[in-house]
Amino acid sequence: VILISKGITRELTDLNINKNITYGEKLYNKYKTTCIRGEVESGFKTVLTYSLPVLENLIEQGKYTINDICVQVLLHLIVHTVDCNILGRHNKKKLKYAQSSAKALLKDGGYLSIIGKKDIIDMDRDFIDKNISPGGAADLLAITLLFYFLQNGDKL
Known part of the structure; x- marks a missing residue:
């Protein structure tokens, strides 16, 4: 690439x-x-450095659903991506807000913790209310999955 x-x-x-x-x-x-x-x-440095290793590690643990894994990986991508969808709709301040929201959620275990499952719902509502759409991070999640499945076939 x-x-x-x-x-x-x-x-x-x-x-x-x-x-x-x-x-x-x-x-x-x-x-x-x-x-x-x-x-x-x-x-795809962000994918190779952050999201793909997280995805591989969580799949390897064998105790999470693919949905839970993808939500967790998406949180990592929001933190580590200059999301041009957020930046284009808003500004750097709103981008930093989204990144710090995801970072705080990850600090508490992210979507893989009991509190994180509740907090992600609150974050989702907050993002909807503020029209924050991390589409760039979501696109990189798709690339992360593509890379994983190209390497591993359909093995989860």
Whole structure:
């Protein structure tokens, strides 16, 4: 992935503001974040560093449902991702709010703890009320699952 996507973020520095620019290009102009282009160009570093190891560890433990595992992995991704969906709909302050909310939930065990199952419902309602949608993290969850199943077949 790194080899075939090498340099794709370079085009962000040469934007012509007079042409129709993409959502990601607008965010780069405003925040200097490379969004999914940067993630792809890095070889999905966030997935390989954070979410895939968490997914593999939880599956290996053999005591959680795939739903519980995915919710837990999503929380890790919210913490470690510059989620351009949140950033684009809101601002850096709201992104930091989402990240700190997920981090606090993980500190208490995340979705895998009894209190975490209750807290995630509260966080979900709060995010809905504030129109916070961690779509970038959700996309990376899908990539995490893709990588896992490419490596392991359908073995859970």
